Every structure is written in C-alpha cells, then in structure tokens.
Amino acid sequence: MKAIQKNKTSANPSPKRLPTVATLIVLAMLLALVVSVSAGMGYVRVPISDVVHIIVSRLMGGADAVAGMDPLFPTVILDVRLPRILAAALVGGGLAVSGAVFQGILLNPLADPYTLGVSAGAAFGASLAILLNISFMGAWSVSLFAFLGALGTLAVVIYLSSSAGGLSSNNLILSGIIVAAILAAGISFLKYMADEQVAVIIFWLMGSFAFQTWGNVLLLALFISLGFAVFIFFARDLNLMSMGDRTAATLGVETRRTMLILLVAASLLAAVCVAVSGIIGFVGLLIPHMMRALTGPDNRRLIPVSLLAGAVLLVAADTLTRAVLPAEVPIGILTALIGGPFFCYIFRKQRMGL
Amino acid sequence: MATAILIDNIGFGYAGKPLIDKLSANLDEGRFIAIVGPNGCGKTTLVNLLAGTLRPRWGRILLRETSLSAYTRRRLAREIALMPQNFNVNFAFSVREVVMMGRYPHIPRFSQPTSLDHARVDEALAATDTVDFADQLVTELSGGERQRVIAARALAQDTPVLILDEATSNLDIRHAISLLEHVRKRIKEQGRTVIAVFQDINLAARFSNDLLMMKNGRIEAFGPTAEVLTPKNLEQVFDIAAKVQFDPFVGANQVTFAHKMNG
Numbered sequence: 001m002k003a004i005q006k007n008k009t010s011a012n013p014s015p016k017r018l019p020t021v022a023t024l025i026v027l028a029m030l031l032a033l034v035v036s037v038s039a040g041m042g043y044v045r046v047p048i049s050d051v052v053h054i055i056v057s058r059l060m061g062g063a064d065a066v067a068g069m070d071p072l073f074p075t076v077i078l079d080v081r082l083p084r085i086l087a088a089a090l091v092g093g094g095l096a097v098s099g100a101v102f103q104g105i106l107l108n109p110l111a112d113p114y115t116l117g118v119s120a121g122a123a124f125g126a127s128l129a130i131l132l133n134i135s136f137m138g139a140w141s142v143s144l145f146a147f148l149g150a151l152g153t154l155a156v157v158i159y160l161s162s163s164a165g166g167l168s169s170n171n172l173i174l175s176g177i178i179v180a181a182i183l184a185a186g187i188s189f190l191k192y193m194a195d196e197q198v199a200v201i202i203f204w205l206m207g208s209f210a211f212q213t214w215g216n217v218l219l220l221a222l223f224i225s226l227g228f229a230v231f232i233f234f235a236r237d238l239n240l241m242s243m244g245d246r247t248a249a250t251l252g253v254e255t256r257r258t259m260l261i262l263l264v265a266a267s268l269l270a271a272v273c274v275a276v277s278g279i280i281g282f283v284g285l286l287i288p289h290m291m292r293a294l295t296g297p298d299n300r301r302l303i304p305v306s307l308l309a310g311a312v313l314l315v316a317a318d319t320l321t322r323a324v325l326p327a328e329v330p331i332g333i334l335t336a337l338i339g340g341p342f343f344c345y346i347f348r349k350q351r352m353g354l
Numbered sequence: 355m356a357t358a359i360l361i362d363n364i365g366f367g368y369a370g371k372p373l374i375d376k377l378s379a380n381l382d383e384g385r386f387i388a389i390v391g392p393n394g395c396g397k398t399t400l401v402n403l404l405a406g407t408l409r410p411r412w413g414r415i416l417l418r419e420t421s422l423s424a425y426t427r428r429r430l431a432r433e434i435a436l437m438p439q440n441f442n443v444n445f446a447f448s449v450r451e452v453v454m455m456g457r458y459p460h461i462p463r464f465s466q467p468t469s470l471d472h473a474r475v476d477e478a479l480a481a482t483d484t485v486d487f488a489d490q491l492v493t494e495l496s497g498g499e500r501q502r503v504i505a506a507r508a509l510a511q512d513t514p515v516l517i518l519d520e521a522t523s524n525l526d527i528r529h530a531i532s533l534l535e536h537v538r539k540r541i542k543e544q545g546r547t548v549i550a551v552f553q554d555i556n557l558a559a560r561f562s563n564d565l566l567m568m569k570n571g572r573i574e575a576f577g578p579t580a581e582v583l584t585p586k587n588l589e590q591v592f593d594i595a596a597k598v599q600f601d602p603f604v605g606a607n608q609v610t611f612a613h614k615m616n617g
Binding site for chain 2: 108
C-alpha cells in the first residue's frame with residue numbers, strides 16, 4: 001500500500017510534466033546531434049560520418065579513422081568549428097542556468113542574467129578597453145575589461161541594495177535598473193567619443209562567436225562546471241527562496257548567505273559568458289521559462305534541463321547565422337529577433353490562462 | 355508544566371520606534387496560546403521574533419533552554435513551523451510539491467523523501483481538506499485554498515511548536531474551525547505547543563488555553579483565557595465596550611462588542 005502511494009507521488013509529479021531523466025537524455029542526444037550537424041556545415045562541407053570519425057579519433061586516439069578523408073577536414077573541424085560550436089553551447093547553457101537562478105532568487109519569472117546590470121557593466125568595460133586601445137593582454141584585453149566591468153557593477157548593485165534595507169528582490173531589481181541606466185549613458189558617451197572604433201564597439205556589443213579558441217572553451221567549461229555545481233547544491237534551497245524570504249527562513253534556509261552565494265555565482269557565470277561572446281539576450285530569459293513549462297518549477301530538475309536546452313538553442317542559432325544565412329548576422333540580434341516574438345507569444349498565452 | 359519558549363526581556367524596533375518593548379513571557383508546553391491586540395501593536399513582529407526570522411535587539415528568546423540564535427536555521431525548522439497569513443506564489447509548483455517543502459528540513463539535501471515523509475504530507479493534505487486538488491498547481495487556486503495549502507505545509511513540517519500568524523484569516527468559517535480543531539487535537543494527543551495570532555477574538559476565546567493581549571509592543575494581560583478575557587481588559591486593549599458571556603452552543607466564553615460611549 002505504501003509502495004503504491006510512493007510510486008504515485010514520485011514517478012509523475014503532475015500529469016502535465018515530462019519525466020526528468022527522459023527529458024535529459026533526449027536533450028543530450030539532441031545536443032550531440034546539433035553539434036555534429038553544425039560541425040559539418042559551412043563553407044567546406046564535411047559529411048556527418050566524417051565529423052563523428054574525427055571527433056571520436058581525437059577523443060580515443062587512433063589516427064586510422066581519419067586516414068581516408070580530405071586532410072583539410074580534421075583541421076576545419078577541430079581548429080576552426082568545434083571551438084566556436086562548443087563555446088556557443090557553453091554560453092547557451094551558462095546563460096540559461098544563470099537565468100533560472102535569477103528568476104528563482106528574485107521571485108520573478110521575468111528576471112534574466114542581466115537584470116542586475118551585468119551586461120551593462122560588461123559592455124561599459126569592453127567599450128572602454130576598445131576606445132582606449134588597451135591591449136596589454138592581447139586578444140583577452142577586451143574580455144578581461146568586460147569581466148571586470150560586470151564584477152564592478154555587481155558589487156555596486158549589491159552594495160546599493162543592501163544599504164537600502166536588505167537584499168530583497170525589489171531592492172535588487174531597482175538597483176540593477178538604476179546602475180544599468182547610468183552605464184547605458186556612459187556607453188553612449190564612449191561611443192560618441194570613439195571615431196573609427198565605434199564600429200568595433202557596436203560589433204562587440206551585439207555578440208559573436210567568431211574567433212573562439214580552445215582556451216575560451218576551457219575557461220567557459222571551468223566556470224560553468226563550478227557554477228553548475230553550486231546551483232545544484234543549492235537547488236532545493238532555491239525552491240524555498242522562490243517562495244519568499246520568510247518562508248525560506250522558517251523552512252531551514254540561511255537566506256542571506258544563500259542569496260548572496262547564488263547572486264554572485266549566477267552573475268559571475270553571466271559575466272564570463274558576456275566577456276567571451278558579447279551580449280546575447282533572451283536565452284537566459286526564454287530557456288528557463290520554456291523548460292519550466294515542460295518539467296515544472298522545481299530547480300533540481302529545471303537547472304540541468306535548462307543547461308542542455310540553452311546549449312542546443314544557442315548552437316542552433318549560431319549555426320543559422322554562420323552557415324545557413326547568406327551573410328552572418330550578429331548572434332545577439334538573431335536571438336532577440338527570434339526570441340522576442342516567441343516570448344511575446346508565450347507571455348500572451350500564459351496571461352490568457354494557458 | 356515545562357516551558358516551551360521563554361521570552362526574556364526582549365526589545366525590537368526600527369530607528370527609535372520600539373515595536374516590541376521590554377517584553378517577557380513564559381510560554382508553556384502543551385498549550386494553545388492566542389495572541390490578540392489592535393493593529394500595529396507588534397503581534398506580527400513578536401511572531402517573527404519567535405519564529406527566528408527576526409532577531410531581538412535586546413534580550414533573548416530561549417527554546418528549551420537554548421537561545422534561538424544558537425540554533426541553525428535547519429535545526430530551528432525542525433522545532434518551529436510558521437503558518438503565515440498572506441502568500442503569493444509566482445511559480446507553478448503543484449500543491450503536493452509545496453506541502454512536501456514542509457518536509458525539506460527533515461530530508462538530507464540530496465535524498466529522496468521516505469515513506470514517512472509521504473505519509474506526513476498525506477496526513478497534512480487530509481487535515482486541511484486539500485486532497486482533492488493535491489495534483490493541481492498552486493497558482494491556479496483561490497486565496498483561501500492557497501492558504502490551506504500553506505497550512506498543510508506547516509503541518510507537514512511536524513514540529514513541536516507551531517505558530518499561526520492569522521493563518522485562518524482568509525478561510526471560510528468551516529475550514530477555519532476544522533483547521534483549529536485539528537491543531538488542538540495535536541496539542542492533546544502529541545503534546546505540541548501552538549502560538550496563534552488572531553483578529554477574531556471569539557475564535558481565540560474558543561480555542562485557546564492561554565490568552566496574551568498586546569498593546570504598543572507590550573503585554574497588557576497574559577494568563578488562562580477564562581481569567582484574562584474580561585470586559586475590563588478588552589476595553590483597555592481595544593478601546594471598545596465588550597460583554598463576555600459563556601455560550602453553551604460554542605462551549606466557551608464569547609464576546610460581543612459595542613462602540614464605546616465616552617461622554
């Protein structure tokens with residue numbers, strides 16, 4: 001009798017929801033498929049079987065699998081396309097989980113990784129580096145400045161909202177809006193000051209996965225694994241936080257400490273993503289939103305599912321602009337152009353009672 | 355009678371305005387203690403202090419002879435549960451998921467609920483008459499139904515001390531009475547302690563063993579309900595004329611009010 005009850009409650013939390021493990025497996029297979037197909041597409045077409053052979057032989061060793069094919073193929077796949085594709089996957093996953101966490105701690109399904117001004121801070125830092133031609137760290141200078149800009153903004157926003165009476169959702173969102181508005185004016189000023197570099201600034205702001213290296217991929221992988229581990233550790237607390245501070249506290253969460261850890265981790269993750277790829281909107285807003293509709297709001301399911309779905313979406317979008325469209329459209333524009341109307345659609349549908 | 359919670363000369367306030375002022379009380383185990391008082395008298399602040407979501411500026415609160423501030427949140431969540439008044443949910447958790455959250459303090463971080471956890475959730479759903487919509491989403495419920503779900507979550511928490519912060523304010527009278535009956539049964543059968551803030555003095559009179567009357571952040575009267583619930587005390591605290599009568603239909607003293615005539 002007890003066993004039956006348990007099955008009833010744990011196997012299927014609600015009739016509307018997809019089973020978690022199956023969803024994860026499907027998404028992982030989809031990601032592998034999208035990555036392989038994408039790697040074959042582009043100026044030099046590589047058959048998908050060759051793509052798989054090249055990746056497998058690199059992972060397992062054994063060069064004979066690559067023996068028969070065009071000697072150009074492994075170079076194109078491994079040195080040019082895979083870093084870009086994997087960076088897109090990691091940024092997509094990173095922004096999606098960061099968005100899920102922000103929505104949970106700010107009790108607001110409309111929050112995203114940039115709500116606290118991380119993107120504005122990164123944009124300001126990057127614009128400054130481009131304008132002043134800072135290059136002491138070579139290609140990494142702009143990314144470093146973007147990262148520092150994001151961190152500085154986060155520190156100001158947290159300071160501002162905690163001195164305004166605590167890290168409440170409203171305080172944080174308001175502080176984020178104020179600081180982002182100031183930075184937006186600063187960015188406009190920098191653009192106004194920049195003559196020839198203004199095109200470089202604009203290009204950076206719109207986001208791109210061109211020119212990614214394996215170094216970037218490793219850096220992203222490191223930060224995203226760390227962030228993901230933190231989020232999974234606190235996923236259950238995040239469920240309680242999403243019910244409000246008082247509830248979370250009386251159900252055993254050290255609210256202040258947990259809030260701070262999650263805010264900093266989610267913002268760091270977003271900052272690294274922005275530093276590597278520029279500002280890519282809507283992924284962090286849309287993916288958690290869509291996944292919540294599929295698997296429910298429990299963050300222990302939502303976070304891993306969002307990671308994979310974000311990766312799939314951004315790889316697909318980047319492949320579209322890189323290999324399908326006649327000319328490369330900046331990825332940030334593409335995600336906003338596709339994501340915006342789609343978001344309007346689900347927003348409307350929800351308001352109308354689903 | 356053992357002491358459940360000892361309030362030792364506590365104070366709390368924002369910027370010079372004391373909300374709780376040199377308040378001391380001894381809350382006994384196994385009692386239903388009702389707190390009443392006019393709006394803004396500090397009832398909710400006191401409840402937050404007792405639940406540990408606020409810390410007193412002065413004095414201390416002892417739970418079983420240990421200061422509340424010495425408990426971790428998690429340990430405290432296994433001792434004291436809070437049934438709040440207003441509740442908004444922005445995320446579409448199912449009713450069962452929300453009630454299961456009451457079990458989180460008992461379940462290790464990465465573990466699945468045991469059959470005991472499921473049993474406690476089922477009991478709580480039954481006690482609050484929420485079984486019928488257990489698999490619906492909380493976002494689809496009415497205010498009163500949602501409040502019953504939150505009541506179920508606090509019951510599922512299964513703590514020695516239960517605090518009701520106007521937890522019946524949005525409930526229809528049938529559900530309010532059946533929830534309070536259930537809570538009273540837990541006191542009798544399991545020796546729990548209940549601390550409940552009421553707007554409705556007659557509900558307080560009907561269910562409480564002890565009555566604590568507050569005004570301006572202080573205790574105006576505290577003791578067995580039959581002794582404290584007098585016209586004189588009611589007038590002093592609420593500034594209203596009252597008549598207290600035993601009502602055999604209810605089986606307890608009940609109060610009727612009239613606007614106070616002063617000259």
